[in-house]
Amino acid sequence: MRELRDKKVLVDKDGIRRALIRISHEILEKNKGTENLVLIGVRTRGVPLAKRIAANIEKIEGKKIPVGILDITLYRDDLSTIDQQPIVHKTEIDFDVTDKIVVLVDDVLYTGRTIRAAMDAIIDLGRPAAIQLAILVDRGHREFPIRADYVGKNVPTSRKEVIHVCLEETDGKDQVVLQEIIE
Amino acid sequence: MSRLKRKHLLGLADVSKEEISLILDTAEAMKEVFTRKVKKVPTLTGKTVVSFFFEPSTRTKASFDLAGKMLSANMLSLSGSSSSVAKGESLIDTGKTLEAMGADIIVIRHSAPGAPHLLARYVNASIINAGDGAHEHPTQALLDMFTIKEKKGRIEGLNVLIVGDILHSRVARSNIFGLKTMGANVRVVGPATLIPKDLKNLGVEVYYSLDEALKGADVVNILRIQRERQKKGLFPSIREYHRFYGMNERIISLLKDDVLILHPGPMNQGVEIDPIIALDDRAVIEEQVTNGVAVRMALFYLLAGRGNQNEKIN
Numbered sequence: 001m002r003e004l005r006d007k008k009v010l011v012d013k014d015g016i017r018r019a020l021i022r023i024s025h026e027i028l029e030k031n032k033g034t035e036n037l038v039l040i041g042v043r044t045r046g047v048p049l050a051k052r053i054a055a056n057i058e059k060i061e062g063k064k065i066p067v068g069i070l071d072i073t074l075y076r077d078d079l080s081t082i083d084q085q086p087i088v089h090k091t092e093i094d095f096d097v098t099d100k101i102v103v104l105v106d107d108v109l110y111t112g113r114t115i116r117a118a119m120d121a122i123i124d125l126g127r128p129a130a131i132q133l134a135i136l137v138d139r140g141h142r143e144f145p146i147r148a149d150y151v152g153k154n155v156p157t158s159r160k161e162v163i164h165v166c167l168e169e170t171d172g173k174d175q176v177v178l179q180e181i182i183e
Numbered sequence: 184m185s186r187l188k189r190k191h192l193l194g195l196a197d198v199s200k201e202e203i204s205l206i207l208d209t210a211e212a213m214k215e216v217f218t219r220k221v222k223k224v225p226t227l228t229g230k231t232v233v234s235f236f237f238e239p240s241t242r243t244k245a246s247f248d249l250a251g252k253m254l255s256a257n258m259l260s261l262s263g264s265s266s267s268v269a270k271g272e273s274l275i276d277t278g279k280t281l282e283a284m285g286a287d288i289i290v291i292r293h294s295a296p297g298a299p300h301l302l303a304r305y306v307n308a309s310i311i312n313a314g315d316g317a318h319e320h321p322t323q324a325l326l327d328m329f330t331i332k333e334k335k336g337r338i339e340g341l342n343v344l345i346v347g348d349i350l351h352s353r354v355a356r357s358n359i360f361g362l363k364t365m366g367a368n369v370r371v372v373g374p375a376t377l378i379p380k381d382l383k384n385l386g387v388e389v390y391y392s393l394d395e396a397l398k399g400a401d402v403v404n405i406l407r408i409q410r411e412r413q414k415k416g417l418f419p420s421i422r423e424y425h426r427f428y429g430m431n432e433r434i435i436s437l438l439k440d441d442v443l444i445l446h447p448g449p450m451n452q453g454v455e456i457d458p459i460i461a462l463d464d465r466a467v468i469e470e471q472v473t474n475g476v477a478v479r480m481a482l483f484y485l486l487a488g489r490g491n492q493n494e495k496i497n
Contacts, residue, residue, distance in 0.1 A: 071212065074224040074254075079488040085186045087205075088212040088484065124221045 004162055004179040011153055011176035016136070016167075019152030020049065023134050024056035026150050031101055034061050036129060038100045040068040042118050043089055045107035048169035049136060053105060068093030070104075075117035091121070098126035107165040109135040109151075112144035137176055139163050187485040191303045191310040194319035195360040203365060207329050209481035210474070216253060217473065227256035230487050233281050234290040236313070237263035237298075242448055242472055243313050243323070247290050250479035256487075259286070274298060278306040287487055291315075309486040317351045322482065323447050324357035326475040328365060330467055331402055333474070334443050339366035344396050346428060347406030347455055348377045350417075354447045355406055359385055372396035373428060376417040393428050397437045404445040405430055408455050421454055431457040438465070445471060 011019065031037055034057060041050030047069050054067045069092040076086070104118055119131055134150040139157040155163065155178070162179040166172075187202055195203070216224055232251040236244050244260070251258040259281075263269065268277055274293075281289060290311045291299050296318035303310040314320040332338050343362050349355045349371045362369050363386055371378060372390040382389055390396035397403070408424060418424050425431070430444075438444075444466040450456050460466060 073212075074216070074226045074484075076226075079226060079484075085485070085488045088209050088481075090212045090215045092215075120225065124224070125219060 003182045004164075005182055007161070007178045007180045009175055010137070010155060010163075010178050013174040016152070016174045016176065019136065020052050021056055023150040023152060024053050024060060027053070027103055027132075027134065028057060028061060030132070030149070034063045034065050036100050037103065038066045038068065038095060038097065039103050039105055040070050040093065040097075040118075040122065042104060042106040042114065043069060043071045045165050045167055045170055046070075046105045048167050049107060049134075050103075050105035053103075053134065066095045068095065068097075070118055070121055072114060072117040072121055075121045077113065077117065093125060096126055097122055097128045099129050100126075101130045101132065102128045103132045103134055103150075105134045107136045107167075108163045109133070109138045109146075109148050110141055110163075112142045112146035115146050116144050136165055137163050186488075190486070191299070191312075192321055192482060192486070193299050193303060193310065193312045195321045195324055195357045195364070196319070198321075198361070198364065200364050200366075203325070203328065203361060206325055206478065206481050206485065207332055209485060210325075210329050210477040211333075213480040213484070214474070214477040216480070217477070223253055223255060225255045226484060227251065227254040227487055229257075230287045230483075231257040231259065231285045232288045232290065232483060233259045233261065233286045233308075234313070235261045235263075235266070235277075235281070235292070237268070237291075237293045238314065240292060240313070242475065243292065246472070246475040247311075247313060247322075247479050250476050250483055253476070254480055254483055256288075256483065259284075274302060275305045278302045278308075282306045282308050288483060311482060311486070314353055316353065317356075318353055319357045319360075320353040320447075321357045321361070322475070322479055323354045324361045325482075326471055326478040327354075327358055327404060327445055327447070328361055329474045329478050330445060330471050331367075331443060334467060335401065338362065341367045341401040342370065342399050343367045343402040343404065344370045344372060344400040345404045345406065346371075346393065346396070346430065347373050348408055349373055349382065349406070350377045350379055351409055352406050354404075358404060359387055363387075370396055370400065374418045374424070393434070394437060397434065399439070400442060401439065402443045402445065403430070403438070404447075405456050405460075407447065407449065408451055410451070425454055429453075429455055429457065430460040432459050434460070435463075441465070443467060448472070 039050040041047035050067050071089040071091045073086045073088045132149040135148040136152040138151045138154050160181050164177045164179050166175050168174050234247045286308045288309045290313050292313040293315050296316035298315050299310050299312040345355050370388040442465050446468045
């Protein structure tokens with residue numbers, strides 16, 4: 001088992017809050033309001049992030065937008081090769097995605113495989129008008145031609161590093177930490 | 184625990200509480216796929232699942248086939264009479280042939296107890312027991328437990344009564360093992376000739392009076408009277424069985440308001456169950472069928488995805 005060592009706190013609580021407010025404004029600006037807009041958080045940490053963005057948008061525009069929860073486990077392309085078989089959780093999207101502008105929300109964008117799987121999953125649920133991507137941290141090293149529309153922070157990393165996003169809802173505190181793998 | 188520790192599912196006698204919980208939790212997520220417009224996910228793309236049924240079956244076979252297809256596996260169905268076993272080839276040789284064709288999982292139903300265990304010793308594919316003689320039927324018990332958990336919110340501490348032919352029932356045996364592991368109080372009731380003598384050793388309460396057994400039962404699981412196994416005259420007549428152990432109108436007043444009524448199907452209406460019970464709001468027989476697909480999807484996922492032991496990061 002590989003160990004991890006904290007190297008540096010990249011973003012603190014206020015930094016995360018500001019980044020999410022900026023992303024919320026950018027989403028509204030790009031889509032000219034909230035019409036047909038839905039947010040879908042990718043489990044696990046994309047979900048609280050999506051809920052926070054939805055709350056920001058409600059404050060700014062005074063309108064509630066639907067938030068769904070997506071589990072991409074069944075869409076992964078690495079079932080035979082991954083090390084720890086992921087636990088399958090429920091997808092909870094109680095609205096139709098057809099003709100909607102879907103903003104996918106996740107914490108870290110890395111190889112792009114998770115987002116590819118998430119797009120496959122959403123397309124199986126209906127035919128959205130568009131899919132956009134909001135990410136708290138983009139760490140590079142893409143293996144697929146995928147880029148985010150909204151990025152909280154770009155962090156060039158080496159493959160020996162790990163980005164650990166901690167959120168109040170899942171980890172008890174808000175911060176983004178750069179960690180180093182000790183071989 | 185995020186992985187099944189075993190390669191095969193041959194029975195529930197030695198399956199731990201953690202493993203059963205993992206299967207039931209995974210099945211809950213799988214059931215969500217049913218609510219979608221496109222009832223198919225790509226999880227098992229490239230995997231091959233063979234269902235090999237030596238005994239007739241509608242729901243179990245269809246359930247496994249559908250589960251595999253909903254996960255995008257390549258599904259291959261064989262029956263005993265259409266395979267080379269009918270020409271005298273051994274079960275092991277057939278298993279090896281299927282493996283050479285790339286089978287990752289083999290689902291087998293056989294009239295001989297232990298047939299899946301034998302296959303598991305000689306082939307590398309994962310084996311799922313879909314019923315072996317009167318021995319075990321683990322996936323039926325798992326879907327029964329899933330249904331109980333879904334409806335009652337728990338299994339532990341519930342009084343679960345199994346009614347009927349316990350002696351010949353693989354459904355009953357697997358249910359007893361699984362329910363005991365999950366902490367339920369298991370009761371059985373039936374004619375003395377259809378209850379194995381050593382059953383009390385498994386920690387099961389044995390009743391011979393249906394009226395007595397039904398007192399305080401939270402779940403009633405009614406077994407099918409297997410007419411094909413009743414040639415030995417273990418009870419005087421179907422009519423007498425119906426009178427003493429049939430779930431009929433008279434029984435209704437003895438049932439709890441929130442009782443859950445299960446039946447593995449196919450039902451012999453008018454024998455072990457009357458239409459008035461089968462159609463009662465508390466009967467969830469059709470939902471059991473739906474849940475069966477979800478449980479089998481969960482098993483395919485958990486058995487096919489047995490990767491290596493290292494840890495994944497980011």
